Amino acid sequence: MVIDEFKKTITQIQRYYGKEYNEVQLNEIYKYFGKMSIARFNFIVSKLYQKNKYLPILADFVEVHKENPYVDYKKPEEKKNECEICKGLGFVLYKRFIEEMDREYEFMAHCTCTDEYKYDGMKCKNDRNKSQYFSKSVEEIKRFL
Numbered sequence: 001m002v003i004d005e006f007k008k009t010i011t012q013i014q015r016y017y018g019k020e021y022n023e024v025q026l027n028e029i030y031k032y033f034g035k036m037s038i039a040r041f042n043f044i045v046s047k048l049y050q051k052n053k054y055l056p057i058l059a060d061f062v063e064v065h066k067e068n069p070y071v072d073y074k075k076p077e078e079k080k081n082e083c084e085i086c087k088g089l090g091f092v093l094y095k096r097f098i099e100e101m102d103r104e105y106e107f108m109a110h111c112t113c114t115d116e117y118k119y120d121g122m123k124c125k126n127d128r129n130k131s132q133y134f135s136k137s138v139e140e141i142k143r144f145l
């Protein structure tokens with residue numbers, strides 16, 4: 001992303017939460033996410049709107065980033081494989097309506113044809129980012145749904 005894109009999104013977040021970041025906080029967020037695409041950053045922000053009651057700090061951004069495997073919709077097309085299950089995407093999305101909660105949930109399952117979308121929070125190299133979150137395989141999620 002370019003700095004103007006970053007600033008625009010930050011302005012939106014500040015308006016949304018009615019609070020402002022200080023310079024140190026902004027520098028840290030940009031240091032971490034500045035090299036990512038603005039689409040990915042905005043995706044993270046949209047998740048934060050659903051999750052955070054208060055102005056998210058760097059740790060919140062990083063958490064959402066780690067919890068949501070990177071799905072760059074342009075990438076899979078470039079290197080499509082012949083897998084029948086995921087059609088070469090490396091992952092499959094499933095939807096399920098949960099009546100008790102009156103909500104439709106979307107589940108992402110990684111395909112066993114590639115490790116690209118496999119995620120295990122416990123195996124995270126950086127101790128601070130370790131989490132219980134891991135992605136299920138297509139086989140596992142079929143059993144679960």
Ligand SMILES: [Zn+2]
Nearest residue numbers: 083086111113
């Ligand atoms: Zn596959």
